[in-house]
Amino acid sequence: MSTMTSDVWVFIEQRYGKPADVSFELLCKGRKLAQGMGGSLKAVVMGDHVDGLVADTFRFGADEAIVIDHPALNQYRTIPYSRILSDLVRTRSPRIVLFGATIIGRDLAPRVASATRSGLTADCTDLQISDVAYLRKDYKNLLLQIRPAFGGNIIATIITPENPVQMATVREGVMEMHPVDNPVAGKVTSIPYIAGPADEIVTIIEQHREENRVNLKAAPIIVAGGYGLGSKGNFKLVYDLAHALGGEVAGSRAAVDAGFVPPERQVGQTGVTVRPKLYIAVGISGAIQHRAGMQESNNIIAINSDPGAPIFGISHYGIVGDATEVIPRFIEVFRNKLK
């Protein structure tokens, strides 16, 4: 049993060698957490031919990459990945292990937490390091794991006070992602792959994936429509406004369910989390589940005919009015300004 460290680990998720954005978002956050504790940031990279991936982790601030590179790890499969990661956690005792709250992360993290008997909090939207007084005991440098709970109606802060390892999964898109200013090539620790007896128990026969052509997370301007628009015909106004402003189109869950807009454009708790420069919410009442996916936007304009709609509570600019009148006027005025 090794002693407790102050190390922060980030599991680097990849499919066909292509890293998931959330892994880099976690490296950026992990760097701050590690600095807060005086520990180092380590990226755990598993896969086949992952040299490029390892280099990427240094660009995003990893001090060290723990690398297991082998053809058997080409595609994510529960058992070899969880077995290897659990062994690493047991022998190297990180203080914090972070995963994306993706399908892979949510398949892997609970297996590792269960094997190592670590605390695990799902779907965090924020992480902080803080000294904590809990049940008359003082704890130094605990990880505050902050997540919406109970259908998004409350925000809970979870701690793992007595356990040596604190684990969390984090939703994609909620943490900022930017490379470090002066990246340094970190240390590479290569771990040999030694096959386990159950590694091949699941065989992947085929995979079908479509690259998401819509990239809402990268859009600086998003115009989102809700059920309040009333019809698919009226929702076209959202497309018109987005087109005029050079933005992307998004929708609330209700708008997606009503068939106004395709599901890959859904913003909110069960959709994408975005933080654009400008978010225009049209006919969206502003249920907590939607707000969770957009409230970090730099500027929020709400257009709604109901002055009591909760969306006004988080918007910077509120326009009470009928979207079918306000949007064409908005487009007209904007086009005139450009002339």
Added chain:
Amino acid sequence: MYYSIVLVKQVPDTANITGNVMQEDGTVNRAKLPAVFNPEDRVALEMALRVKDQFGGKITAITMGPPRASDMLRECLYMGADQAILISDRKFAGADTLATSYVLAEAVKKIGGYDFIFAGRQAIDGDTAQVGPQTGEKLHLPQITYLEEILKIDGRTVTARRKIEGGYEIVRCTLPVLVTVIKDAVEPRPFSARRVMSHKGAKSLMEIEKMAEGNSLLYVDQLVHEYESRELFIKTLTMDDLKLDPERCGVAGSPTKVYKVESVVLSGGDQEMIEPTKTGLGKLIDKLMEDHILG
């Protein structure tokens, strides 16, 4: 013939939070929320029933929860589960997902002989999706999470389609396996009227004890025996029945603790109202252009 164990949970109905459930400080009044059969667990039971319909076998539904979870176990019997087991003990209170998975895994070991363990992907009260995989790990089982469809079961091999980001993958696995299913996988069947009639009197140990408390002519052991012989006994397992380590159950066995809970408060008040006129919109657009947000 395949034997399935289905992990089910009774949850507060967070999907239908209405005005009268919200308290003035913006938090939820749990007491006012009805307890329901977790939707994805119902889908998991349906999946087990379809395996049984096709190949024959047996289904046991198990839950860890308070005595009132018997209501949900009766619903499992109405849908077609052959047996329902309530795992209940005051010492389980306050369990996080790790402590829950320990108890469930030990119960599954005691039941034994299974080919499939089915569970919903996640429960609507926590949305963690952790208990299934954590239980699978403790049982050293392979898992297929986010399952959409079982394509084929052939001897000791199952082929299934599972959801992945942006698509799906088809995997093959040897039995036994733990499976978590997503909501859209299959449509759960309604209760069978015949089974409601035959099972509505099913009772757990706690419910039988309550009956006996109110009537000095009734003895718990006799009642249990009678209910068992009529196949109406919802078997109840406690911490002692499962010979569990108390340090790994309930609050004591839960590494995660809720440190703080805040209601979601809308910031409010600091937004600027814009007139929906050409002048009003013009000013707003000017400001956004000045700030290099537009244009």
